[in-house]
Each structure stands twice: as structure tokens, then as C-alpha cells.
Amino acid sequence: MKKSSIPTCPFCGRPIKKPEYLPIGFSDLEAGICECGSVYVCDVTGHNRGAAFVEALVIACAGDWDLAWDLVPDEDYKEIWVENYDISTHSILPVPTYGRKRLTSALCFIKLSEDIREAKKDRLKELLNKETSEELPRVEKKKLSKKEVEKLIINNEVDLLTAYAIAEPLNLNVIQKLLYHPDPGFRKRVAIAAGKVAARVSKFHPERVLEFIKRLIYAAADSAASAWGALETVGEVIRHTGDRYSLFIRNLLAFMQFPEYRPYLLYGFYRISQVNPKVLKSHSYLLLLNYFEDSPPEVQGLMLLTFKNLDPASIKPYLGKVKKDAKFKLFDYDAMDFKEVSLGDILKEFQS
Numbered sequence: 449m450k451k452s453s454i455p456t457c458p459f460c461g462r463p464i465k466k467p468e469y470l471p472i473g474f475s476d477l478e479a480g481i482c483e484c485g486s487v488y489v490c491d492v493t494g495h496n497r498g499a500a501f502v503e504a505l506v507i508a509c510a511g512d513w514d515l516a517w518d519l520v521p522d523e524d525y526k527e528i529w530v531e532n533y534d535i536s537t538h539s540i541l542p543v544p545t546y547g548r549k550r551l552t553s554a555l556c557f558i559k560l561s562e563d564i565r566e567a568k569k570d571r572l573k574e575l576l577n578k579e580t581s582e583e584l585p586r587v588e589k590k591k592l593s594k595k596e597v598e599k600l601i602i603n604n605e606v607d608l609l610t611a612y613a614i615a616e617p618l619n620l621n622v623i624q625k626l627l628y629h630p631d632p633g634f635r636k637r638v639a640i641a642a643g644k645v646a647a648r649v650s651k652f653h654p655e656r657v658l659e660f661i662k663r664l665i666y667a668a669a670d671s672a673a674s675a676w677g678a679l680e681t682v683g684e685v686i687r688h689t690g691d692r693y694s695l696f697i698r699n700l701l702a703f704m705q706f707p708e709y710r711p712y713l714l715y716g717f718y719r720i721s722q723v724n725p726k727v728l729k730s731h732s733y734l735l736l737l738n739y740f741e742d743s744p745p746e747v748q749g750l751m752l753l754t755f756k757n758l759d760p761a762s763i764k765p766y767l768g769k770v771k772k773d774a775k776f777k778l779f780d781y782d783a784m785d786f787k788e789v790s791l792g793d794i795l796k797e798f799q800s
Contacts, residue, residue: 452539458528460484466538472575476655486559494552504558510571530555584611617656627677635677643684683716714750721757745774
């Protein structure tokens with residue numbers, strides 16, 4: 449009778465570690481990296497082989513999606529599948545004989561050519577540098593109530609809320625529910641807290657933060673649900689996680705075609721531009737200018753603030769069309785409240 453065997457890398461023959469959720473992961477699939485530099489991703493069901501391949505390729509490229517799509521098979525990378533992998537025992541099971549059910553799970557191995565692998569080595573190492581030491585309060589694992597989460601946000605106890613979310617990631621769902629609060633000022637505070645919490649949770653449960661972002665985007669796309677705070681919160685998460693989840697900027701830009709979403713989106717873009725304009729500039733950010741003319745003062749004001757951080761020269765041709773006396777309520781992130789400003793006030797700040 450054939451026995452199970454230890455899974456090894458098909459490129460170098462070394463035993464591999466059991467796949468896990470990597471800090472650089474872009475999906476909910478478990479992955480690993482061999483000592484030789486090959487990347488492997490587990491498709492447990494056998495129905496996600498395309499997703500497993502893309503995950504392995506993008507991880508190998510250190511999150512560089514544009515590079516991943518430009519690679520040529522067999523020239524820039526090699527792809528090998530190892531069948532009959534059992535993740536529960538971390539072993540390769542023998543090919544089943546008559547009467548035994550065949551496993552559909554498998555490991556997808558990707559190895560880049562040496563020159564590309566060398567070019568991405570340092571960036572990949574940086575992304576994999578998972579922080580595990582957090583100076584957070586010790587808490588029990590439990591799902592908080594909406595009232596408990598609301599109280600923590602009101603009292604600005606973000607560290608304590610983070611500790612509960614790390615201990616029980618389902619608390620991200622509870623935070624999301626508060627984005628439907630009737631007070632727009634409080635919704636802003638929820639979005640800010642959610643971004644900070646999600647960033648630290650991603651160091652321990654990256655797949656849960658990925659799910660959180662997807663739920664926010666799905667909620668905004670659902671015509672039966674409210675988009676209050678959802679898209680803005682995605683911006684807050686990206687603000688605090690560098691380029692880790694920056695691929696979702698494409699999704700945010702796609703929502704700009706809907707006028708009712710533009711203020712939420714632009715608050716998110718503005719917040720990202722304050723700390724990491726490079727992430728926004730790596731996407732088609734100039735498309736935002738298509739929505740500048742004939743937009744309400746709030747949209748124009750937020751766009752001015754965003755482009756001040758991104759690319760002031762690109763928006764200068766539009767400045768002469770701004771009605772300086774037009775006013776709107778702008779959220780002040782220092783005072784944590786709305787204040788009335790005019791586009792003239794924003795222009796002065798823009799031109800300073």
C-alpha cells in the first residue's frame with residue numbers, strides 16, 4: 449500500500465512549509481515561498497485554480513500587478529502543479545485506487561526567471577516582514593456588540609478596539625455596521641477608526657482584512673444597501689496599509705461615474721494622498737478631472753485638496769472656473785467635526 453509523502457518543491461526538491469496566509473496575500477488562499485524562490489499557493493477545493501495561479505504570480509512579483517500581466521509563460525516564469533495535496537495533514541496522498549475518492553486539491557508553483565526574481569527580491573522581503581509584536585491591551589476573544597464598539601470609538605479607544613479585532617476578526621463586521629449611523633460626523637469617526645484597526649489586524653489576519661474590503665465594496669455596489677461610509681473606509685484602509693491593498697483603488701475609481709458616491713470617494717482619495725500620493729499616482733488618477741466641471745462645491749473642494757498633494761499642475765487649468773464664493777461643509781480631521789469653508793478658502797490653501 450502506497451503511503452503519503454512530504455510535499456516538496458518541484459523546482460529544487462526541498463521540503464516546503466505548510467501554506468499559510470501571507471502578509472502579502474491578495475486573496476483568501478494559503479501560500480508559501482520555497483528557499484529557492486518559488487511561490488506556491490494551495491487550491492483546497494480544486495475549483496479556484498485560476499485564482500491560485502494569479503495569487504502565486506502576483507506574490508512572486510511582490511504585488512506588482514502590471515509586471516505580472518506582462519510576463520510571458522515559460523520565458524519569464526515556469527508553472528508546475530502538484531496534485532493530491534492534503535492541507536490538513538500537509539502531505540501528498542497516493543493516487544487513489546478503485547473505490548477511493550480522488551482529491552481535487554493541489555498546489556500551484558510559480559518560479560520567476562532569475563533576473564526578475566532578483567529585481568523583486570528586496571521588495572518581496574519587505575512585504576513579508578510580518579510584525580507580530582503589538583503593544584496592545586490583553587483582551588478575551590469575543591464578538592463585541594454595536595453599543596460596545598460605538599462606545600470605544602466615541603472614547604477614541606482605538607488600541608482596545610484593535611485588540612478585540614485581532615483576537616476576534618468578526619469585530620470588523622460590527623465596525624462595518626456602524627458605518628450606517630445617521631450622524632455623518634460619527635460615520636467619519638468610524639471610517640477613521642476602521643482604517644487604523646484594519647491596518648494592524650492585517651499583520652495577523654490579512655485574509656480577514658481582504659474580506660472586509662470586499663464586503664465594503666459589495667455593499668456600495670448593492671442597490672438595496674447604503675454606501676454610507678463604505679467607500680470612504682476602503683480609502684482609510686489603503687491610507688494605513690501602503691500599497692498592500694492598493695489594487696482596490698481601481699474599484700474606487702470605477703464608482704466615480706455615480707455622482708452620489710463622489711464625495712465619499714474623494715474623502716478617501718484625499719486621505720490617501722496625504723500620506724501616500726505615489727499609490728494613487730500609480731493608477732489612472734487623472735480620470736478624476738473628468739468630474740471637476742459642473743460639480744457641487746464639495747466635490748470640487750475635495751478634488752482641489754487631493755490634487756494639491758498629488759499633482760497641482762494637472763488641475764491648474766481648471767482653477768479659473770471655480771466659483772470662489774461657493775461654500776460647503778468640509779470635515780476637519782483635527783477637530784473631528786464639520787466646518788463651513790468656501791472654494792476661495794481652499795484655493796488660498798492650494799496656492800500657498
